[in-house]
Amino acid sequence: MKKLATLAVGAVMAASPVLADLVIPSLSYRTGPYAAGGIPFADGYEDYFTLLNERDGGIGGVPVRVIECETGYNTEKGVECYESTKGEGALVYQPLSTGITYQLIPKTTADDIPMHTMGYGRTSAANGDVFSHTFNYPGNYWNGASGAINYLLAENGGDLSGKKIALVYHNSAYGKEPIRTLEELSSKHGYELSLLPVDHPGQEQKSQWLQIRRDRPDFVLMWGWGVMNQVAIQEAANIRFPMENFIGIWWSGAEHDVLPAGDKSNGYKALAFHNVGRDFPVFDDINKYVVDAGKAAGAGDQVGNVLYNRGLYAAMLAAEAIKTAQGIHGVADITPGMMRDGMEALSITEEKMASLGMPNFGPSFDVSCENHGGEGLVGVAQWDAGSKTWSLISDFAATDGEVIGALVEADSSAYAAENNIASNCS
């Protein structure tokens, strides 16, 4: 039996060429029901690495090779993509889908490849003691839920008691993420929470919005994705729900979510864990080295969009982790295992971001062995339909670490018990 295994391993080894480059797979979805969200992210992710190659000659002198693989947001295709790219020496995976993330958490751990799920995926992966190879800095859904409540608290003079908050959510594992946090917080702050699930795909939401119109909640939070976002914003406008009291998660806050509703979407808010707009020096370089040079990943029309910035931000965090790993191990051509160490020792500061031409692009945070989730700082962005721009209206603020920490602890220890996972840090 041993022999079989060795043979199989041998076949994998033979298939992976030894090249001096840093391989970054990009599991994108430029097709399928969520293509509109997948295209800008994939463009931003790839463009940043192209920029590093063109401007700096790679990272630490080693060029980056991005391998794009189309998942169409489909779990099975995601498996195919993972298996086909991991042999190439992939340094870090960004699966960009809840389903694929869950799928890959045990696999990447067994294959010793780190995975970065930025603002999605399994929230309790913030506990690095259990999830050794999964990182979800700088923020997760529970930070998002708490961030939204904190923002509303600040807006209402620190008191939400007696207020009614409705959560409109995609009826899936993703959409149900914030419920527990919001329930905990509701008993803490005394607001009344009502839950309104929307079934996939969410093209028809009349029932939910009629109910909102009847119940007149003070605020509506939304965990939506895909066509659900556009329809929800349209319906909210139709029932004349005040847009400034309507807050979406970061996956419900891109240009294409609000544009179909036109002017009526003015004032809609969305959470953010990175900055928006194109008012950063790095975009000059991107225009110069990437877009104008004809090397853009997409059509080049997505530059500066919210999700493009998110891809850019993810790529920046990956590049910084590579630099950290190179520093730790003293090797330029790092392995996935070294990359993991780099991600675990990652420290993002304001100076670092400024030197990269991205001042205040995201919160500053530190990753440690126990904490794979960063500090969980969350900001709020608002849509201006007149100028068709998003702008950040609140700084990246701390979220309720006490409540979230307990939830993370409970969920991750349940996972550890179910799968016999030993402590990673001690």
Place this chain on the structure above:
Amino acid sequence: MFYREAGDFKTTYKDDNQTFPIKFDRYRYYAVMFAAFAVIPFLINDYWVNAIFLPFLIYAIAAIGLNILVGYCGQVSLGTGGFMAVGAYACYKLMTGFPEINLFFHIIISGGITAFVCVLFGLPSLRIKGFYLAVATLAAQFFLVWLFNRVPWFYNYSASGQINSPERSLFDITITGPNADAWAKYLFCLVFLTVLALIARNLTRGTIGRTWMAIRDMDIAAEIIGVNPLKAKISAFAVSGFFVGVSGALFFSVYLGAVEVGEVFGINKSFLVLFMIIIGGLGSIFGSFAGAAFLVLLPVLLKNVLVGGLGWPTDLAAHLEFLIIGALIVIFLIAEPHGLAQLWRVAKEKLRLWPFPH
């Protein structure tokens, strides 16, 4: 040439009734089995298993199951995704509830539970026929997915609502979980597929299979000659449900390892498996294999050719993939309307007569 019956004499009824009456067919079958069991496990790596063989094997089981219902018994079902979900969730609950019992039995029991659920939703088939029956099974599809999403007991109250398959082994060889070897997973599914395909083949050509086909061809006539439609339809739903349940359990525990019900077992899955059997050939075990292979392998092949070989942008390649698969389905249909199985049958007939077609 060598593909012929001449000289292949049968002296007993038993000989005459065997699955592969032609000698060459039989040897080819043995060769395929030998290759599948004794050669492929030594050659494959993670990519081949996880991207190609596992989906193919598991979809083939589901396709055989659905083919029994649709192809042999004539009851259109669009609930395959939901029934696979029943298998997956049953398997999950059994795996976490009774960890001391072997996974092998869990999967069998999951099949049994699915068979029961499938019969339940199959009851309206006694009154509703044809395309209209699809509504009953669609109700099952949407209701089951909603149920698994809604009731926390099914996913053990986990915060994420996803189910993860814990590590399990058979004869001390790890089968599920990330540390399982590729060949072990492959062989595990292959054994299931082989046994189930043999069962299906023998069921469909025995008494019960003939009652199914009688119902399919004309239920009223069948009733008049003494076929009990209740028994025939319910048994078809039960057998089909068992197969689909096993495939769902394998899909979750061995292949994916983590499942979100709406995404993995949605309506698309139901359509996909139905497409497989229609393209492969209704009422044919071989057709189930051919259809599963067509819809699992072709996208991977096209992707590798277009992106890996020709270096096209991935999105263009994905669009072209759809376009080509669609065009191929239509072209195959025009060339041979009864699916790949019929194409194969015709080719075999031609080969038997070749080189003297007259």
Place this chain on the structure above:
Amino acid sequence: MSDTFIFGMEVFLNGLMAGVLYALVALGFVLIYKASGIFNYAQGVMALFAAMTLVGIMEGRVPFSHLINAIFGTHIHHFGWHLPAVFGILFTVAVMAGFAWCVQKFIFRHLVGQEPIILFMATIGLAYFLEGFGDLMWGSDIKKLDVGLPQGINLLIDETTFGWFGYGFFIDNLDLVATVIAALLVISLIIFAQYTKQGRAMRAVADDHQAALSVGISLNFIWVMVWTLAGFVALVAGIMWGTKSGVQFSLSLIALKALPVLMLGGFTSIPGAIVGGLIIGVGEKMFEFLVGPLVGGATENWFAYVLALLFLVFRPQGLFGEKIIERV
């Protein structure tokens, strides 16, 4: 009057409106099924394709620009014109007619006389093809569709009902427009089918292919016409849904909303599609309103099918379907 009753009435009215939209999608299925016995799985994708084409033409997008740019390294995206909606719709209808002709010429002419399941399968292939083709042609981003239809709450109804009950009903203007358009569409279809030569020929074909052929009706022509009509209905449905959500992939999933309607109303009946749509629309909205909160909501998807199922158990051929007479 109790609050529940008033709210229930509002939900009921909105259910009727939603039902009209479902019926609109179902109508396309019925047309093709009636005339040629094909269950057209591609109807949803046709709605998406029609809406994409409409936006593409109105905004002057270059078809296949992504493909062209990838092959020749160019950077073309727009022709630089903006057409008014009327021209856009006319051009799109022309495109759908061309599409209908192609479908007939390249697919169904070769499959005449085949079993229904095989024709169904051909439409599966067609759906795959059209999905890839549409994305290749116009790109897979979300496109904003604005043909000038009003949207948002109807103030007149709001005020009137507020005067009556002390609670203003919410009715979306878009839904009202959709109802009017659907009514016009059905009336003109019925007039077309009853009083024009082509319409009568269409009905003759629906009744009996052989007989129609023998009195000199060109089956080919009728089928192209029916597919064009279905394409037009798909375009109308695409506009209605696309105005609300933007034109994007999910538009092709509206076919799933039409399936229970078809099952309920019968595959062969235009009034059936309308009545079925209304029943499903009202049924699912009322169930969500009354029972949804007790079981956790999001029941609409499956309840539509359960409702259709309950009806079918009592009437296996659907509400308006032709009585199934079986002989041995």
